[in-house]
Amino acid sequence: MPGALPGEEIVAEATKVHPKFAEAKIKKIRKQSEHRIKPLCPVYDQCGGCQLQHLRYDQQLNEKRDIVIQALERHTKLKIDELEIRPTIGMENPWGYRNKSQFQVGEKDGKVLAGLYGLNSHNLINIEQCAVQHPATSKATEVVKGILQDLKIPIYNEKKHKGLVRTIVARTGVQTGELQIVLITTKKELPKKDIIIQEIKKRLPKVNSIVQNINGEKTSVIFGNDTATLEGSDFIQETLGDLQFELSARTFFQLNPEQTVKLYNEAKSAAMLTGKEKLVDAYCGVGTIGLWMADQAGEVRGMDVIPESIEDAKKNAEKHGVKHARFYMGKAEELLPKWLKEGWRPDVIVVDPPRTGCDEEFLKTVLKIKPKTFVYVSCNPSTLAKDIMTLGSQYKVEYIQPVDMFPHTSQIESVTRLVLK
Missing domain, CATH: 2.40.50.1070 (OB fold (Dihydrolipoamide Acetyltransferase, E2P))
Incomplete structure (x- = not known):
């Protein structure tokens, strides 16, 4: 129900009824939330770019943490009250952030x-x-x-x-x-x-x-x-x-640089590196996360299926003098078993997959290779929850840290630290 807030009492009209849920529009708000505010943008209700401008920012952070919890309840069998799901890291000034x-x-x-x-x-x-x-x-x-x-x-x-x-x-x-x-x-x-x-x-x-x-x-x-x-x-x-x-022009780069630094620092702290570890950056793009962690890792190997990204990653490593990072064109599920045969096994794997989540074959490969630590940077709580279920046979969720990359939208990123049982 677009425009409605948790805890509100409203009169609504169903617009579309699906087998498992219905969509509706608000006719009247009988009892409004104490957190409801007037949206800043004049075309907010028409454009669809933001979904939460009518909710006070501190409360947005609480509700985004709840979005993560709801995804876990829906797609996993984990006991939520036993999990450490930390408060969402927000922005001091949540406006004008998109580059x-x-x-x-x-x-x-x-x-x-x-x-x-x-x-x-x-x-x-x-x-x-x-x-x-x-x-x-x-x-x-x-x-x-x-x-x-x-x-x-x-x-x-x-x-x-x-x-x-x-x-x-x-x-x-x-x-x-x-x-x-x-x-x-x-x-x-x-x-x-x-x-x-x-x-x-x-x-x-x-x-x-x-x-x-x-x-x-x-x-x-x-x-x-x-x-x-x-x-x-x-x-x-x-x-x-x-x-x-x-x-x-076509390079993917995070849209909110200020929060990206916080997100990558959270991923780095979740990896708990000591300077000796062999680190794999799967879905590495232009090498951002791998290079961000390189100063605390023994060796970094990144891979991606987009040739231009790998070229950029190599250039970025060279430019910053990171000699112990290498980047490979190809799929992690093909490269990891090959390296294992050559006697190279990663201690830590970090992933930042697209919204669709991790490739199923890749997760099966992780379960075979068994790195001690798996750091999952996610932009979609639903696919994160499904992937946690797949890894759950051998990995335990130590904590989840939500990070608000896109204030005033319903999107939420998070960093999950998983450790081998």
Whole structure:
């Protein structure tokens, strides 16, 4: 029931009845929660980007811990009252934290709009000031929107599958102040390209990377396969703690750098490293977690199935002089047994899988290899709970630490320390 809060008494109308649950909308709030507040954002109820702006932030942290508990109750047989589920780590200032925006572009009455599609619809909600976006990305999107308007550049119409510019992506290095603009277009030919570049540079002096990505498909996927740098560098730099990363247009990078540092520190402390351990960073991406822990590990091996990520991970290790970290292209469930045959067994495995959770074959491999410690960084409590069930035959949950990476949304990350029984 969107918009309702725990403990409230409401009159609701069922909108959709599923076999195991029903969806409903609020008609009237009879008794409202003491934690209910007025949302900060004017289009909060339309855009669907945030789900919890009407709940006081300290209470959001309590309810997010409860989301983790509910997932464990639903998908595991663990005794919840015997588990250590710690209070959620939040932000001091939970606004303006997102370092990247991907706003769809549209046109209405001759005016260029940029924003997100409304809740369960394809109505474009124009967003001029997003409360959770970093101010630099909001300003950049507004400026680029104005340039497209002034130069009368054709805007993509999704229904007719005609037009040119479909998305404006803006990303800022929160620590470095660098700015990258990506224009996603349906075709390579961009009219008035030189003037667009000139205007962006003039109106946004901090821009040091202007990129075009071509996506001509009828799809809701944002990026296409062809990317070309129009001006400046191919990437922007960002800093996390003592580590520096190069972010190209399509590189995955955490959207909330301030909380990422807290999340990675929690993962590091859950690994309880002494400087001697062999550490595996599965699903390593550009090597962030493995490199974050490298100063306390004897040897780090990371793996991923995306070749560009492995190239970036190798470059990042070299740049930071981390000689005892190696990164491999491939699946953990294939590489780990091979290393075991060669006589190499990890003491600690750390994972940060996608929302779908860990691959089943990978978990079976972990149960065969039996590292002493397994650190699970999760962005989805339901798949975390299911994976804990799979590992439960041999691993005990020592504690779970929720971390709020996305204030005002219903998403919650967590770090779980599992030890061999």
